[in-house]
Amino acid sequence: MTHFHLCTAARSLLKSYRHREVLKTVQGLRVREFRNMYPCTSIAWHNSMEEILRKTVAPFPSYEMRDKSPPPPESNNLEFMHFYKSIEKEQKLEFLEKLSYDFGVDHRWASDLAAKLLDTQVRDVATILQVEDRLRYSLTPRYRQLLTHISRVQGGVKFLVDLRADLMELASSKITDSPHMRDLNSTLKSLLSEWFSVGLLRLERITWQSPCEILQKISQYEAVHPVRNWTDIKRRVGPYRRCYAFTHASMPGEPLVVLHVALTEDIANNIQGIVREFSTLDTDEDVNKINAAIFYSISSTQAGLQGVELGNYLIKRVVRELQSEFPHMAQFSSLSPIPGFFLWLQGALGQHKKEGRAIELLSEQEWREVEDVTGAAPGAPALEALRRLISTSEWIRSDRLVRALEPALMRLCAWYLYGEKHRGCALNPVANFHLQNGATMWRLNWQADTSPRGIANSCGIMVNYRYFLEETSTNSAAYLQNKVIKASEQVMGLVSQFQKNSKL
């Protein structure tokens, strides 16, 4: 592994060098000998890598021949897949970089056609459209064809999903950020978007009669409220519950995105009643007690499909499904965790302590309670005591503190969700997901997840994002285009309390 780290260090150096010096010009780009750039890997390996690529990436047909090239023998694709699966992570990086460099767009060709498009001689529509079409064709990376051919092999689509997961991991680990790799990633993403288009997905309801293989996977994938055992999962697919997944013809038996729904009388304000208490579940469903559908967990299972919209469509399909099963159902809402709130809060407490603005976080009355319970002196000591209580989750054991901190934590959390942004969108990823879908930030719920994990992540608070079906398109557009968050009075009230307090 140290070897690996050395390599990545060397590569980082080379990368910056590369970008400044080596690649002065793109036209006629020639990647240097890999054996110089990656001294840590053997010549034999490079040779075999080059051999495989030469063999399996078919030459790019001319524009005229584009519809007349026979597909390469399937064995080529299988060889590529086999080779890739057999190599180590570090080698994968090199391999993909080489693929993206050597088999991308032919920049000179593209330039020539761009020049042709600008040629003032070309003025009739037909010719312009044709030049555009040629230009479009020339901008297609050569590896795109390879990816398409692989998708046709048995297991090929799954292979590409996993390959993209590798690309995502490499990108997020910052080991590489070459623009060629980004191009490869985006090419692959756009292909996957076509293949995983909603029209090609199958909605499956998962029940206790579903194949064990599926249920085991769903248990493993469930990240929001972990499944503890098979009794647990049995309940999550039993009465007063629904579990749906999208699957795809080319990846049989593999749920792509999973949505857990609880059928309740009112919009649930805590998760305990859904995943830990089952008193009502022994009996058959009483349709008269079902007025609301609570989406309490949604999980994507394929890292390689990140950015390919599935969750949004799944929620909408499920809503339709539930409406047809329960025609009078009118309440649809998530019950969502707030990952990141605790970390943000810790940061805020630290910041305030540093800046001596503790007072802005809690009201005087609230500070007094903290001082009383902890015996800490007002000001910094109380702030420190509070920080410790929260970071150890100990506050939850004191009923008095629980009562005392409720207003403060609720308004801080409301602000975190509503006010904290990243590039204009909600910082909190779960909020961002539901707001993109057009949901309303509807209700914060105190003591909504009292599991150790719930306390540790979000001080036990959970939030309902409610789906008012006739509003979701408008909300979604307003949020995506103008960054407007639709929130309920409760949420706005908490936000304005926070703002008032902060200004003190």
Next chain:
Amino acid sequence: MTHFHLCTAARSLLKSYRHREVLKTVQGLRVREFRNMYPCTSIAWHNSMEEILRKTVAPFPSYEMRDKSPPPPESNNLEFMHFYKSIEKEQKLEFLEKLSYDFGVDHRWASDLAAKLLDTQVRDVATILQVEDRLRYSLTPRYRQLLTHISRVQGGVKFLVDLRADLMELASSKITDSPHMRDLNSTLKSLLSEWFSVGLLRLERITWQSPCEILQKISQYEAVHPVRNWTDIKRRVGPYRRCYAFTHASMPGEPLVVLHVALTEDIANNIQGIVREFSTLDTDEDVNKINAAIFYSISSTQAGLQGVELGNYLIKRVVRELQSEFPHMAQFSSLSPIPGFFLWLQGALGQHKKEGRAIELLSEQEWREVEDVTGAAPGAPALEALRRLISTSEWIRSDRLVRALEPALMRLCAWYLYGEKHRGCALNPVANFHLQNGATMWRLNWQADTSPRGIANSCGIMVNYRYFLEETSTNSAAYLQNKVIKASEQVMGLVSQFQKNSKL
């Protein structure tokens, strides 16, 4: 309908005008008021058409917002589909032309980016790749998004397949040949190619236990050797027969391409034994009598999927399927019709008559037989008599003529298949299909289809295109790239006889 013809006449005039005068420049293209151009249609119709398009074709997001635009409400897509289905053929033409004109590529944007790509200031890789990506994006027609959204609606993919069938029909009827329409067609084709990628297709074996709905469709689609009744179709899916189809998740119950296979002792040299005689079929299959698989019919069912390669893949999948069922099977061959041979022959006879080169078609001996049977004088009269005999299929009733004409018709047919070309490829579409797949033109069979249809289309001759599995890739590449046709000795012998004769 006369109204329709008037309209199309008017449109033709306008079209030429349009192309010469109106559309002097593409940048800033503004199509004139439709009500001027198409006086035969009402203002109300144009208004509603524009309204629909304005409403359902979402604005094209900027490059930056390309991943952040919420999909339009599904109702938009349904409205588009509903509108299109409700209008007349003539209106469809206008509608699609308007769509392709008004919602295609933004040419100015593309030009600007092309200019940017050529800007000599831009010299670092990352920027170049980014400009290329923006340029690629700008070259995406705006309606592409609409088509993608429609594909996600229930029944959307089928709608688009049918819409493309309309485009193909309009194109082939020469009513329109606008470059915008061609662009729309090719955009749609490329989307369909992704959605109907082989990885997303399901191979189904059709048997007498398959749903009646499927079997009825397969009967209707069978164009090569028409199915006469349900006993007939029952036999074609019974013992010593296999019937396979590709289906697609988004068009359930709809076979896309159908392959009929006969399992025989030797490579079949006539179709009668396959579709009309069934003496051996009453019993169970005797695996020892199965040495060859004869593809005796392959039919695509969706005009809108023309150009989306399915048949080739189906044959290959079926070969794999059969190899796994019959591990020792080693002979795979088509038994194919030769549509067009008769017409070509009629043409050739006419040409030769005009040019007085009748002698080149038949040998002296052969002409003598014709003269004897018909009582016609040598030369033009005999040629005319022969032409009549062939055009009326009457020659088939005279055993003597059948014997006499065999060598001549066989070598003419071999030439037609092997020597007659269209843009370098085999003129005969069936030959072209199998040669593209890498098959060998293996054997011409005399009296192979004695049905009236078989006599009328190809003088009763059929041809086996044989699939030598280890050679198909090589053959396919050689044919597609270098126009080389792989043919057997029998075929080459007939061809050289023809050539010798022609040179006399």
Next chain:
Amino acid sequence: MTHFHLCTAARSLLKSYRHREVLKTVQGLRVREFRNMYPCTSIAWHNSMEEILRKTVAPFPSYEMRDKSPPPPESNNLEFMHFYKSIEKEQKLEFLEKLSYDFGVDHRWASDLAAKLLDTQVRDVATILQVEDRLRYSLTPRYRQLLTHISRVQGGVKFLVDLRADLMELASSKITDSPHMRDLNSTLKSLLSEWFSVGLLRLERITWQSPCEILQKISQYEAVHPVRNWTDIKRRVGPYRRCYAFTHASMPGEPLVVLHVALTEDIANNIQGIVREFSTLDTDEDVNKINAAIFYSISSTQAGLQGVELGNYLIKRVVRELQSEFPHMAQFSSLSPIPGFFLWLQGALGQHKKEGRAIELLSEQEWREVEDVTGAAPGAPALEALRRLISTSEWIRSDRLVRALEPALMRLCAWYLYGEKHRGCALNPVANFHLQNGATMWRLNWQADTSPRGIANSCGIMVNYRYFLEETSTNSAAYLQNKVIKASEQVMGLVSQFQKNSKL
């Protein structure tokens, strides 16, 4: 075949001889050498028959060993099945007779146990029950075991169903009526009743998506209103229609009893609108137009299951199915043919002619109409003319006659259905079936089946047997036990008109 007739003649003679002379005593019954009794069949055949029976009918275990006998090798059962299938009809008769004679009840054993039961020494409950159990066991024919073992072989149940069909045919053809054969038949029937118990049947709804094999069979089995072609059957499983069948695990793909239902606004009064006119069927079903379910055809497909109640249960299951699909549906009725009415009517006309009581059939006014139309003299000539008109179905072409004969034919038909009896039950088998099920004889419909077949069989009249669900048990019991027919006012009115007329 003449050979066959000779044989049966010989057998008849022998049979009577047998019953009078040979079989003086049952105890110790020894059937004579078959070769003497059936001189027309060879010794070799008898030997092989005896050999097969000796080999395949396992010895009857003693009472003590009854649970400890291993099943015979499966090959025995297969051999029995194979042998039976391979022999001729005539041989089957001999074979089954021999089976039933030689492998039936051991009469001496049964007598001994009967004596024991009467032994006055035996007075404690336990012993009595035990002797009864032994007696019951001794009364089991030995071939019962064989039948049970055959039922366990693949295809065995179907074999036994077909074997019983042979038994039924032999019985009805009066070729044999030996009590042993009757015993064999009733033993087999009681076994089939267990295996085809309703709990083991599966209700299948047949649609256009059902396997072709099933739909073809259903078309063939449809005896009530023959299916003309595949368009016809497609409609009978399409909108506003339902088709249900019972199937059984051991006879996959084989519908046992089929019920066709039309969903209508009112209780249908003719069959034309159901099987011949389909104007309303092109569209989707409008649930608001569905108020009644009309059972317009029910067919049993297995002659061998005669007497095993299936049709009754199928109707009841279908009613439940329909009630769950259409909760508000309240009208359930058959629309039934009246096979036999025409023959009965011909007989009645003949009888009346002979007895000179023509006047009793038609009223004076009605006779006058007949005389007018036919030009026949009153009395015998008019009666003869009427007979001829009816026997040729010609009357239907004269609107005047149609109007004139309606009252007469309706009241005659009502009488035929209601008043004509066989052993106390309705003579008409369809009436008997529905009355047993507890239906009410609800309405006779004039011109209800105007097909040639309908006119010929029942002068175009059809009848609704209506199922008032809350009454069916009562009606069924009243009919079966006390022969009481529940009929509507319309029917009773027609019956009393008939009676009044007859008394004139």
Next chain:
Amino acid sequence: MTHFHLCTAARSLLKSYRHREVLKTVQGLRVREFRNMYPCTSIAWHNSMEEILRKTVAPFPSYEMRDKSPPPPESNNLEFMHFYKSIEKEQKLEFLEKLSYDFGVDHRWASDLAAKLLDTQVRDVATILQVEDRLRYSLTPRYRQLLTHISRVQGGVKFLVDLRADLMELASSKITDSPHMRDLNSTLKSLLSEWFSVGLLRLERITWQSPCEILQKISQYEAVHPVRNWTDIKRRVGPYRRCYAFTHASMPGEPLVVLHVALTEDIANNIQGIVREFSTLDTDEDVNKINAAIFYSISSTQAGLQGVELGNYLIKRVVRELQSEFPHMAQFSSLSPIPGFFLWLQGALGQHKKEGRAIELLSEQEWREVEDVTGAAPGAPALEALRRLISTSEWIRSDRLVRALEPALMRLCAWYLYGEKHRGCALNPVANFHLQNGATMWRLNWQADTSPRGIANSCGIMVNYRYFLEETSTNSAAYLQNKVIKASEQVMGLVSQFQKNSKL
């Protein structure tokens, strides 16, 4: 509960009284008022019980009406089922006793017909057969009809299976042993035998793709080698394993009997390699490593189907299934536990100690080893030490003892399996099962099940019962009829060693 015990005590007294005094005569048997006989239960309860029975057990039709009685309304059967399910165990006993007493055979009727059969006047075959048929009919308990009707209700068959399980439990708990209850039990068993006839069972292969519900049940039912968790069950249905079950149309989702098979290179001699070690299981199956099929667990799941042969048929079906999957497979064997060996051994040790014949169990050499290891004095102390070691399973921890005891325990075990009998059959129930099926007692395996349970039950020994397919019928017949056990040389060798030793 004490109430219950009082009741059962009272009942025991009453029972003996009943049998001696009350029921002096069966003809005209009138069971006394239940409220007198069962003073511990209320009058209300008895009334409702009588009411239910009167209502739901239909009157027995006369012989003439036997095919003409309409089935009782389904609601009757549902009421019976509902009532029975709602009552307590103690009440069930009373209820079933009353059912079997009051609704059994009409003894007087049976006697009358028995007398008729013996009537010397009756001498023609037909009449004799008819009287026999009537007698047979009269011997049918009236409740048989009720059971048949219940079987037709949804869930009815499962209800009867459970009801029989109650009967079996009552019988085995010796609370009741009335002959009427035995009759009820045997009537029900014979009905279940018909319904669960092999022809009506479906063989299902259970895999990781099977419904979770099924896999959970199979895990729970697995009694032989308990399933510890879901990883465990996943392996038992994974590569190199097969799991099959019989299911029945009327009890969907309910495996009736389950067989676990391991596919191995040689006949397995221990269970550890099958259920606890999985090194080879990660990969795909290598068909070349599969020569033997080891049945390592077979479990019946329905107590109520005891005596209905299923396991035997399942093994035979699975053998056929495996032969078709692995045509060259030639070795089929169980790897079976030996429940009861330890208890038997403890008994033997105790007996020998009492009788001072310890020497007969172990050889001198063996005793010396025991004395050495335990430090116990020879004779009784050593015997006692050995007994303690074995009863605590401690001997397994001493390699020396393990070695020393192997010959002794193996020959004792061989004797236990081969020589110990119950009514002539093998005492050990597993041995009895496989010997009935025709297997050979093939090999005893030392250290074959080293789990605590395995050591405790059978000193770690397991046995292979091998199925030589061509011999099973012969073996089965020889065993069942003549009590002959087919055993291998190894087993016979151990047995004769035991016999030699015992004679010392």
